[in-house]
Amino acid sequence: MTDQQQNSSGGFSKTTNFKWLAVGFALFILIGFVMPLPVSMSEKAASVFSGLSADDVAVKATHIQIIIALLAACTIFFATEAIPMPAVALLIGLVQLFFGITAPSHIVSTYAHDAVWFIAGSLAIGATLVKYGLDKRIGMLVMKMSGSKTRMIVVGLLLGTAIPSAFINEASIAPMYVPIALALYTLTNKTIPAPNLGKLLMMSIAVGCMIGAPMSPSGGARNAIMIGFLSNIGVEVSFFQWMSMGVFYTFAMSILMSFILPMVFKPEVSDLSDAVSTLKSDLEKHGKMNAKQYLVAGIMLLVVFMWITDKSVTKSLLGFSLGLGGVAISGAVLYMLLGLTSWKDYEENVSWGVIILYAGAISLGTVFRSSGAAGWLADSIINVLAPLGIDSGIPLILLVVAIGASLTNLMSAGATVAVIGPVVLDMAQSSGTNPLLVGVALAIATSLAFWLVIGTPASSIVYAAGMLDAKDFIRLAMFAWPIALAAMVAMVSLYWAGILRIPVFLE
Secondary structure (H helix, E strand, O other), X not given: OOOOOOOOOHHHHOOOOHHHHHHHHHXXXXXXXXXXXXXXXXXXXXXXOOOOOHHHHHHHHHHHHHHHHHHHHHHHHHHHOOOOHHHHHHHHHHHHHHXXXXXXXXXXXXXXXXXXXXXXXXXXXXXXXXXXOHHHHHHHHHHHHHOOEHHHHHHHHHHHHHHHHOOOOHHHHHHHHHHHHHHHHHHHHOOOOOHXXXXXXXXXXXXXXXXXXXXXXXXXXXXXXXXXXXHHOOOOOOHHHHHHHHHHHHHHHHHHHHHHHHHHOOOOOXXXXXXXXXXXXXXXXXXXXXXXXXXXXXXXXXXXXXXXXXXXXXXXXXXXXXXXXXXXHHHHHHHHHOOOOOHHHHHHHOOHHHHHHHHHHHHHHHHHHHOOHHHHHHHHHHHHHHHHOXXXXXXXXXXXXXXXXXXXXXXXXXXXXXXXXXXXXXXXXXXXXXXXXXXXXHHHHOOOOOOXXXXXXXXXXXXXXXXXXXXXXXXXXXXXXXXXXXXXXXXXXXXXHHHOOOOOEOO
C-alpha cells in the first residue's frame, strides 16, 4: 500500500478498535515479558555492547526483547489500523521512554531526520500545485497528447499518472484524472453500453499511480524512509541515483500494463473520438495559464533540479549538500516568501498526520538498529535461509522483494518499510550484499499493492467513483502481481547488476 494524504483520510479519521488494540498489547506483553529471554539475544547484546558490565549487557538484552515485542505490536497496529496511525508513531517513542531504552534528552533526535523534512516539504509543494490548478493542467495536456484510440488513452492515463506520481503524492494525482475518465465513459455510454470501458479507464488511473511512485525519492514517504535508513548505515542515495534505478520498473510496467489492462477489461469500443472531442472543448474553457501558475510550476521544476543536482552542483557551490529535505523545505518556504501561499494553506491542506507517522517509523528504525534488535533478527533469519542458498546476493534481494510485495497488501507501504527495512539492511550487511540494492528493492516492491481496494489511496479513490467492484482488483492482480514480480527480477538481475553495473556484493 502507498502513503495517504489529506485527500484520503483513511486511518487518520478512525478511532480505536479495542479488539485489535488488545491483541497488539497482548502480543507485546507475551513477547516482551512472558517469553524467556533467548540466549542469542544475550549473545547479541554482548557483541554489540562489549564495553559494558555484565549487568548492563543483561539490561541491553532485555531492551532487544522489548523492541522485538514493539515491532510485533506495531505490525498488528499498522495492519489493522487498531489505533490512529499517528498514535502508533507517538507510541513508539513512549515505549522507548517508559522502558528506559532511549533517554528523554535523545528521544526527539530519533524522530528527527532529513527524510522527515523531505516528507513535509513534498506534501507542502504538492498542496500548492493543487491550489493553483496545475493538476488539472496536467490532465488537459495528457488528453491532448493521447489521441482518440482507446488503447492510446490507456497509455496516456498510465504515463500521465505515473510520471507526476513520482513527484507528487498519488492522493493528489488520482482525483484530477477521475473526472476525465468519468466523462469519457459517460459520453460513450450514452450510445453504446460500455461497463468494461469504465473499469479499464479507472484501473488505468490506479495502476499508473502505483507504478509511478517508485521512480523517484519524492514518489512516496516510504522512499524517504528508506533513504533515511540507508543514510543511518552510511549509504547516501542521491535523487538522480534513485531515479536511475527506479525508472526501469516504472516504464517497463507502463508498457506491460498497457497490454494487460485492455486484456483483463476488454473495452466495448476501440475509438473514443466523439467523447474526446467533447471533453477537449470543455477542458479548453479553463483558458491559458496565468503568471502565478507559471511561477508555481517554475519553482517546482527548480526544486526537482536541485534534488537531482544536490550532490553535485549545490555541493560545489555551497561546499555541502542541502539534502532532499532541505531542498523540499526551501521550495515550500519560497512559495510563502513570494506570497503564493500562506501558512494557513499548509495547515489545512498538508496531512501533518503523515509527517508524524513517518517520523515515528524512522524512530522505530533508529532504535531497532541501535539496540541490536535488527541485527539479532537479521542473524536469526540468515541462519534459517543459509541452508537454502538465499541468504546473500541476488537471491536475498529477490526474497526481500517477495516479502515486501506481499506485506504491502496487508499494511501501508510506509509501515512495511518501517517494520522490515532495518532488518533486511542488517541482513545485507551481515551477508556482504550491497545494502543499496536491498533497500531500494524493498521500497519499490511495496508498490505492488494490486490485490485490494484499500491497497493504495488511488485505488480507493477510483473505487469510490462507482464503476469498479472489489473483485475487479483481484481479477487484475492475478495477472499484474506476478508480472510485476517478474519485472522486478529483470530490474535487479539485468538492469541494476548488468546495465548500471551496481555491485551486488561489497568489497
